[in-house]
Amino acid sequence: MIQIRRLSSTDSRFDEALGRLLAFEDEQDAAVDAAAAEILADIKKRGDEALLGYTRRFDHLDAGSMAELELPHDRMQSALQSLPADQRSALTEAAARVRAYHEKQLMQSWSYVEPDGTLLGQQITPLDRVGLYVPGGKASYPSSVLMNAIPAKVAGVGELIMVTPTPRGETSDLVLAAAAICNVDRIFTIGGAQAIGALAYGTHTVPQVDKIVGPGNAYVAAAKRRVFGVVGIDMLAGPSEILVICDGKTNPDWIAMDLFSQAEHDELAQAILLSPDPVFIDAVAASIARQLEAMSRKRVIHTSLEGRGALIQVRDLDEACAIANRIAPEHLELSVEQPENWMTKIRHAGAIFLGRYTSEALGDYCAGPNHVLPTSGTARFSSPLGVYDFQKRSSIIQVSAEASARLGRIASTLAHGEGLQAHAMSAEYRFQNSAAAIPDGSGSSISEPIALPPRL
Known part of the structure; x- marks a missing residue:
């Protein structure tokens, strides 16, 4: 029989219990x-x-x-x-x-x-x-x-x-x-x-x-x-995670299987349910016990759910969103009515799955967004893998002769303040005779800025 931990946000030591649940020391052997x-x-x-x-x-x-x-x-x-x-x-x-x-x-x-x-x-x-x-x-x-x-x-x-x-x-x-x-x-x-x-x-x-x-x-x-x-x-990823917020109106078998979908990855994976409905939480717990026996990776799922999983009763959905932001999960399912209204309360999550029909598994394979996501709370400051991880940005600066006088004086003042004489003189050389055209080495003068194409 599986024993998945049950927590309640109204318990006086809930914060401490949640901290222990989330603790994961990725100690490199x-x-x-x-x-x-x-x-x-x-x-x-x-x-x-x-x-x-x-x-x-x-x-x-x-x-x-x-x-x-x-x-x-x-x-x-x-x-x-x-x-x-x-x-x-x-x-x-x-x-x-x-x-x-x-x-x-x-x-x-x-x-x-x-x-x-x-x-x-x-x-x-x-x-x-x-x-x-x-x-x-x-x-x-x-x-x-x-x-x-x-x-x-x-x-x-x-x-x-x-x-x-x-x-x-x-x-x-x-x-x-x-x-x-x-x-x-x-x-x-x-x-x-x-x-x-x-x-x-x-x-x-x-x-x-x-x-x-x-x-x-x-x-x-x-x-x-x-x-x-x-x-x-790309990133240093930890074990897979799923956090489900449910109002108690989704089929409990669906939610149990959603928890399984990440628990089957790894014994250290984490699957958590937040719901204000204690009867629904009981139904999910019963579904977990009933469906587990038919799973091909039941040993892994069992170990994951008993070791790092939890069914948590919260006061309301507002509190559930606040707890979700503390957890900053890799995958977050909002299995609630009008999920778009609750999405605005979520600040930290790798991917957000809206509505009762949006299983996390669709994101893993074919929805479209990337399934390489931040784990272990790093969604507080990290983002999913994307095109931007394979592109670089280079800053472009071209200063006109007129601007070299104004910007050069600013740079010179700040450089002298930092005690960097060469920086200051490098700027000063270019505005000491700013009225003259500045040769570009080809006998002409630089007068028109270069034009960048939309994408290089």
Whole structure:
């Protein structure tokens, strides 16, 4: 029998109990971190030779050269064509929805000209090359390919390198088909911390990337932590989370299954229900007990719900929203009447699912928004993965001769105040003879500001 904790916001020690429920110490195991550090150092030093050795050791795949660990493009296409029609159709439609949503996130270059001729603006450029880590072998996560690769491609990333382990040569046609749909440029059948090192430092065969995205095991996470700064990373994600706010009028079986949908990810996943209706909470608890036995991952769900799950009675929906903001969950379902009215009270959540028919699972696969979301309360200051994570902003400044006198004096005063003489003189040189035209090195004078295109 499952024993999921019950809490009430009216209890005098509720805040303390909620704090204990939310506490999650993501202590990096010293042995895992040390192993990742050793592997990274070896990849940096020996490159392909080390990569082949670790692939042989951990994936039991004995390749004579790195050429054997790169999949040809036709292998992706054959995987796509070999899928059953329903799977191929589902992947294609999901990809189209994800792409349509992310196309609306594209940032554009812009500029404006001040009355004195000074031009200020912002130039948007995509990253040159991105690495995508995808769990492999018997694991099959094509949705991870869609959610990471599509925004990168929409952003205009020049080259997308995918790495995925293939222990004993096991590959997932679903994953490879997703890569084909997303136009992934190259795939290497490598994994673990060694794959992260290859992407971060580059080897003779694996090109160095600018950013690494995608989920992985503890060794992958430890390696991503260590290479951050050499390359960018998407985020340091914790266990999956779902918080459901319900007014008590949704089918309790639906809510129980929504809680299961995240609990089945991981024994450390967190599933919480907030409701002002004690009778409804009892009904959800009964549904959990009844439906659990039929679940293929019932052991994982049981451990997750007993260890980190909770059914919480609140005074009203206003209090539920306040508690939700304290939790700042990865996924938040507002299973209530007129959810759009309550959405405005939510300040911190990775993704908000409105209404009784909007299950979190739709967001994982095909609704359109990204399923790579901030966890462990980081939604207080972080956002979902998106196109903007694969674009960079460069500030554009062009000062006219007229403006150099006004701005130069401001800069000179502030620079002298900071004791930075060269800064001050650099500005002063340009306004000491500001009445004269300033040559641009070609015999002409700079008089017209440059014009930035809408998007570069």
